[in-house]
Amino acid sequence: MVPVTYYVALSAVLFIIGAMGVLVRRNALIIFMSVELMLNAANLAFVAFASVNNILDGQIFVFFIIAVAAAEVAVGLALIVAIFRTKKSIDVDQINMLKG
Amino acid sequence: MNFSEVANTGLFFNLAPLLVFLPLIGMLINMIFGGKMSEKAIGTVASLASGSAFVVALLLAYSLSAVHGQAYTVPFAEWIHIGELQLDWTFRVDTLSAVMMLVVSGVGTLIHIYAIGYMHEDVRFKDDLRRFRRFFVFLNLFIAMMMILVSGDSYLMLFVGWEGVGLCSFLLIGFWYDFDTLGQKSTANAEAGKKAFIANRIGDFGFLLAIFTTFWHFGSLQFDEVFAQAGHQPATVITAITLFMLIGVTGKSAQVPLYVWLPDAMAGPTPVSALIHAATMVTAGVYLVVRSAPLYSAVPGAQYIVAMIGAVTALFAATIAVGQYDIKKVLAYSTISQLGFMVAAVGMGAYVAGIFHLATHAFFKALLFLSAGSIILGMERGHHHLAHGHDEEVFDPGDMRNMGNLRKQMPVTFWLYMAGTLALAGIFPFAGFWSKDEILLDAKLHAEHFPGVYALLSIAAFLTAFYMGRQIWMVFFGKERTDVAKHAKESPPVMTVPLMVLAALAVLGGALNLPFEGFHNLGHWLGYTLGEVEGLALDLGVAGISTILALVAIGISWLIYGRNPLKEGQPDPLKKPLGFLFTGMENKWFVDEGYKAVIITPFEKLAKFLSITLDWNFWHDWFHNSVIFAGFQSFARFLSDPVDMGIINAIADGLASLTQRSSEGLRRIQNGFVRSYALSVLLGVVAILGYLLFK
Amino acid sequence: MMTIDLILFLILAVVAIATALGMLVSRNAVYSALFLVLNFATVAVFYLLLGAPFIALTQVTVYAGAIMVLFLFVIMLLGTDELPERKVLNWQKPMAIFLALVLMAEGVYLIFIQKSASGLINNAPGADFGSPQAIGDMLFNKYLLPFEVTSILLLVAMVGAIVLTGNMKGGQS
Incomplete structure (x- = not known):
């Protein structure tokens, strides 16, 4: 018997680690992976709550999130490839053309 | 249904608007097509227009006798509806207005016919044939206006006709506006017309005041509604109304002291003098008093004033x-005198005698x-x-x-x-x-x-x-x-x-x-x-x-x-x-000279004083130039230098540089690095979550 | 009292956090990707524990399988070189760590002090809870429209990816 609190806490920790990854890493691919980690953290919380409340909808949401993440990764990686082609780099700090 | 049965049903009353529109149609025909018509045709059209109005008036009178004099109103058009103010153009056919209609259209038709012969020669003596048509256009317009006056169901419609006949009078007195009565080139006739118009204007002013007062106190201008309340209103109000109305009467019916325009009005062609300045228009004042009989009967004081003015006028003009x-x-002074008789009669409440004399006077004075x-x-x-063949002498x-x-x-x-x-x-x-x-x-x-x-x-x-x-x-x-x-x-x-x-x-x-x-x-x-x-x-x-x-x-x-x-x-x-x-x-008791000395000359002097001294020297030279212009200039300078440059411009400049400086700072935030944007988002998340937790 | 479940949870939690941190700190992108695969697998085990076998298998096939393979493929394509040091945004890292700590504190406050979430994970859920049949039943009845929308989304993503990476006009590279 594990309290749901523990799962939520784990989810939060994973989420924060993911956020840290987005914030401190410069490699676009790793940033992207961190985003996936954050999504995963959210999924974990969903499943945990679905289980504790005995409602299946949470799992359906996770299913949709996974589908959306797949789509996101496909497009995102395509973008990174496209950027790499022009910049010859995947350092996000070099992509600052919108600078004011 | 035969004729008398139709008359009994009152159907003929609905013809009342034709009284106005038949002369107007005649006028329009002459106005539009008259240029190509012969003098005879023009005169015939105009006479027929007037004569058909007479026939309509006869029908109305016949119908009235058939229904035992029951007054009948024919709503014709809505005119002005504003809140309580409801002014419609309604025709009123009763025995009084029928008498006036008959006199106006009957005598008017005879004068139209006479004028065919008269104007034929008149335009030749004065050598301007085109004015033949104009004369009949004016004459028909006059008949129409006079019909509006006598057939109106309210003081306002009466006033419309009142002003309309005044206009026709003005136009016809000054018909030979470039001549004088001797046939010499001059502006004398035009000035006579002007005099008539101004004298009437003074009277109309009084009449207007009467109308305003009536509406203010009675809430209506419709005859029946006003008269129904005559007994419930304070005597002072009715006295005021009747005396204001009397001013209008003295103007239109040429009574002391506003009669001076009528003798000068003889400058118009003689048919005009007969029709307007003897038989019909000048009796409008008498008609007005008779029409307002319920008001006058309520205030004996005002009646006495009316009667005395009539009597004094009768003697004075005689x-x-x-x-x-x-x-x-x-004949003009005789007319004034006879009008004095009528006004005196109606002033005394002898309305029948007044209208009787009005009718007979219309006959013999027109004659x-x-x-x-x-x-x-x-x-x-x-x-x-x-x-013939010689230079014409004056x-x-x-x-x-x-x-x-x-x-x-x-x-x-x-x-x-x-x-x-x-x-x-x-x-x-x-x-x-x-x-x-x-x-x-x-x-x-x-x-x-x-x-x-x-x-x-x-x-x-x-x-x-x-x-x-x-x-x-x-x-x-x-x-x-x-x-x-x-x-x-x-x-x-x-x-x-x-x-x-x-x-x-x-x-x-x-x-x-x-x-x-x-x-x-x-x-x-x-x-x-x-x-x-x-x-x-x-x-x-x-x-x-x-x-x-x-x-x-x-x-x-x-x-x-x-x-x-x-x-x-x-x-x-x-x-x-x-x-x-x-x-x-011989010199008309020097009234004209007296008016000139007492009113016109001082008035002109006042006008001159106002125009030269007050308007030009004081108002324009001093006030406009020194006060307004200079004041405006210095005020403008004050506004432009210290206020505009010093304050408003400075504020604008300050705003500009403030914006510039703050944007200089702000653009550093917009550094294009997606990671720092993400940091901002996280900062926001932390802040909002913190707020929600610890609020 | 420590139950088997709790012990299992703690072990797996440690593994998950460790792999996540591993992904975070690895210099090499390939290592990061591999750490993430491990993390996803750990999470899949959590799903099994939480009575979501279908989701767990989806996680393994889609995330750990398809997505991460795609990642690795791209990493291989673009090279795994370490990025050169740069002098910009030096304050980003301390700031990020600070904010993360604050967020963590808020999370602790929210979860353990306010106890906003409560309840125990049911160890023995219903026999068909989370089964493919139950999920499918729900997916094709209650969530039919979102399901269809998702399919369109996937189609759009596919087209987008092809347009972005392919050179349709026969241009350079």
Whole structure:
């Protein structure tokens, strides 16, 4: 018997680690992976709550999130490839053309 | 359904708008197509327009008698609806307005026909043929306006017609606006028109005040609604309304003190003088008082003022008429005097007598004027005959001193003129005798309420007979005082036939309301509208006195003017015995000069003072230049230098540099690094979560 | 009292956090990807524990399988070189760590002090809870429209990816 609190806490920790990854890493691919980690953290919380409340909808949401993440990764990686082609780099700090 | 059944149902009343629109149609036809029509066609159209209005008026009168005088209103158009103010154009057909309609359209039609002949010659003497059409356009417009006046169901519609006839009067007095009465090029006629318009304007101002006061206190301008409340309103209000209205009456009906425009109005062509300035328009004031009878009857004080103004006017104008030489001027003052009779009558509450005299006066005064026009044209013909081939010298065809013995040259006109004169002088059994007598009788019967009126009117009646006798002797008897008079020519039938009709009316018009039991036709007829009054029986005393006075006056005039006819160039024989009195009469008691000295000259001086000293020197030079212009300049300088540059511009500049500096700082945030944007997002998340947790 | 479940949870939690941190700190992108695969697998085990066998298998096939393979493929394609040091955004890292700590504190406060979430994970859920049949039943009845929308989304993503990476006009590279 594990309290749901523990799962939520784990989810939060994973989420924060993911956020840290987005914030401190410069490699676009790793940033992207961190985003996936954050999504995963959210999924974990969903499943945990679905289980504790005995409602299946949470799992359906996770299913949709996974589908959306797949789509996101496909497009995102395509973008990174496209950027790499022009910049010859995947350092996000070099992509600052919108600078004011 | 036969005719009388239709009349019984009142269907004919719905024809009332035609009274206005038939003359208007005639006017439009002449206005649009008149340029290509012959004079005869123009005159026929105009006369038919007026004549058909007369037929409509007859139908209305017949229907009225069929329904026993029941007043009938015909809503025609909504005009103004604002809140409580509901003004519609509604026609009102009752016995009073029917009388006016008949007089206006009947006499008007005869004058239209007469004018065909008159204007035919007039435009040739003045050498401007195009004005023939214009004359009939104006004349038809006048008939339409007069119909609006008498058929209106409210004071406002009455006022519309009132102003409309004023406009027509102005247009027709100044018809020969580039001539004077002698036919010379001048602005005199135009100025006469202006004078009439301004004098009327003063009166209209009073009338307008009356209308405003009425609406303010009664909440309506519709006759029945106003009269229904007459008993419930304070006497002061009604007195104010009636006296304001009296100002309008003195203007329109040429009473003291606003009568001065009427003699000058003789500048218009003679048919105009007959139609507008004798028979119809000038009686509008009388009609107004009769129409407002319920108001006047409520305030005896105002009634007395009205009666006294009428009586004073009657006498005052009669004295002036004695001293005039111009044939039309004599008739003009006579008209003023007779209008005084009517106003005095209606002032005393003798409405039937007033309307009776209005009708008979319309007959015989129109007759007199038109005959005078015939005489003047006859003189003109003689003048042109003599001046044939020569340079025309200035000649006054209307001056009685240039006439004499015209009986021989113009026999038809003479007899017609005699009929009119006897009617005006009040000789039995002519129309004027009956109507004037009824007024005098009323004045005598009401002497305790209206002291002095009877005496004034009797003297006026005496003078009336005297100046008419003087005119007859001077014009038709004695010797021709000029060659022109010798060559005067009679007028054609188109002029004399309408005169004969009028003469017949002048002779027989008294039958309208004879002072015998069973013959009070008019009194009975008007009784439907004004309330039944007991018909007066003939008072032999009053009738005898007035007849004797008239005969004596004619006798005196014969002694002075008939027995020893005026010689060429001889001054008036009255001049010597009467001395300064006659000078006064001759010069109209210097009223015009008095007005000029008391009102017009000071007014002009005031205007000059206002325009030169006040407006130009003070207002323009000093105030505008020094105060406004300079003040504005220095104020503008103050605004531009310290205020605009120092404050507003500084604020704008400051804002600009502030924006610049802050944007300099802000653009650092917009550094293009997606990671730092993400950091901002996280910062936001932390802050919002913190707020939600610890709020 | 420590139950088997709790012990299992703690072990797996440690593994998950460790692999996540591993992904975070690895210099080499390939290592990061591999750490993430491990993390996803750990999470899949959690799903099994939470009575979601279908989701767990989806996680393994889609995430650990398809997505991460795609990642690795791209990493291989683009090279795994370490990025050169750069002098910009030096304050980003301390700031990020600070904010993460604050967020962590807030999370602790929210979860353990306010106890906003409560309840125990049911150890023995219903027999068909989370089964493919139950999921499918729900997916094709209650969530039919979102399901269809998702299919369109995937189609769009596919087209987008092809457009972005392919050179349709026969341009350079």
